Amino acid sequence: MRVRTTGDAAVLDHLKTPSAIVGYLDQYVIGQEEAKRILAVAVYTHFRKVARARRDAVPIAKSNVLLIGPTGTGKTLTCATLARVLGVPFVTAEATSLAQSRFVNDEIEAILQRLLDGADGDIDRAQHGIVFIDEIDKLKAPGGEPRALSGESVQHALLKIMEGSMVRLPGGKYVDTSGVLFICGGAFVGLDRIASQSHTYGYISTSKDDNPAILERLNARVKPTDLFEFGLIPEFTGRLPITARFRDLSRDMLVRIMTEPRDSLYAQFRDLFAAEGAELHVAREVFEQLADLAIEYRTGARSLRGLFEELLAPVLYQLPDDPSIGKVVIESLFAEPQLVRRGAAAT
Ligand SMILES: Nc1ncnc2c1ncn2[C@@H]1O[C@H](COP(=O)(O)OP(=O)(O)OP(=O)(O)O)[C@@H](O)[C@H]1O
Numbered sequence: 001m002r003v004r005t006t007g008d009a010a011v012l013d014h015l016k017t018p019s020a021i022v023g024y025l026d027q028y029v030i031g032q033e034e035a036k037r038i039l040a041v042a043v044y045t046h047f048r049k050v051a052r053a054r055r056d057a058v059p060i061a062k063s064n065v066l067l068i069g070p071t072g073t074g075k076t077l078t079c080a081t082l083a084r085v086l087g088v089p090f091v092t093a094e095a096t097s098l099a100q101s102r103f104v105n106d107e108i109e110a111i112l113q114r115l116l117d118g119a120d121g122d123i124d125r126a127q128h129g130i131v132f133i134d135e136i137d138k139l140k141a142p143g144g145e146p147r148a149l150s151g152e153s154v155q156h157a158l159l160k161i162m163e164g165s166m167v168r169l170p171g172g173k174y175v176d177t178s179g180v181l182f183i184c185g186g187a188f189v190g191l192d193r194i195a196s197q198s199h200t201y202g203y204i205s206t207s208k209d210d211n212p213a214i215l216e217r218l219n220a221r222v223k224p225t226d227l228f229e230f231g232l233i234p235e236f237t238g239r240l241p242i243t244a245r246f247r248d249l250s251r252d253m254l255v256r257i258m259t260e261p262r263d264s265l266y267a268q269f270r271d272l273f274a275a276e277g278a279e280l281h282v283a284r285e286v287f288e289q290l291a292d293l294a295i296e297y298r299t300g301a302r303s304l305r306g307l308f309e310e311l312l313a314p315v316l317y318q319l320p321d322d323p324s325i326g327k328v329v330i331e332s333l334f335a336e337p338q339l340v341r342r343g344a345a346a347t
């Protein structure tokens, strides 16, 4: 039998270093430097372990990752971009929909089936993919009462596959999840309050030589006990030894998100306008105004697209009918867009 060189072998052979991974992420994800580094090291280490497990036929001691951060700050984006740079199949699932289904295991099989589909049916590749489970914080009990039963049973079901098990798919094929990296994400609203109250259990300075920066970092860590108090079962938090925090996006970061990434909103719309034969110019002030609105909406960067599209919709309505428009200039949210006709001054 011929040994096929599969996609995951490519990952293992050409695994980028953590800094190269971060360099790639930087092209798409603005800010979140600490989280990007932690994730890059986590995936790098994971695929190294996978390679070693293959070579020496030893089990993989997995380190799945927990991402904590407010909505719309780049958690899903970062994971999807990571999977792209690594060239591994990637699926996302919502913990809440797992909790709502009557048969959790069917849902879990469906997730792994999607992973296999993402690997074009190549089991080997699927077994080294990344599964991102969002809204993991919703598996806690509503209204402070400790741990709703359904949420807890979902955590138990997830435990098994996160650690690594053989899962039989509806088609009869088996997927071994021991090489699959699980990344869980959630906003964990209220976790900071819990953490600050549990601060006394953190590290305290024992000698004046202790490096305050390191102490501060240790104390800022999210502790498994905090997650437990939040409502996740200890066995579950124990399977997520690595945590990375995503921070609220500042006004400046929101402006950069609209303008800097390779596929930024601005770049996308400039392309769209160019296809209609017109140049689009949006002043920096406009992006700042949009960022202010986005901050007000409290959905991270998520509302930016809608706001931007709303701004440009009237022009995009007019543009295809009027080939004489060569340039569109927008200087403020509160001013009409200027339509510059070919060979003429602005109107
Ligand atoms: N740090 C960032 N850099 C670039 N774009 C970002 C960033 N954060 C958010 N965005 C933009 O906002 C959109 C939503 O972000 P994303 O889906 O990653 O949020 P999330 O953190 O997963 O939120 P949720 O907790 O609601 O799932 C992205 O598709 C992207 O366009």
Ligand SMILES: [Mg+2]
Pocket (backbone or CB within 6 Å): 075, 076, 077, 134, 185
């Ligand atoms: Mg998300």
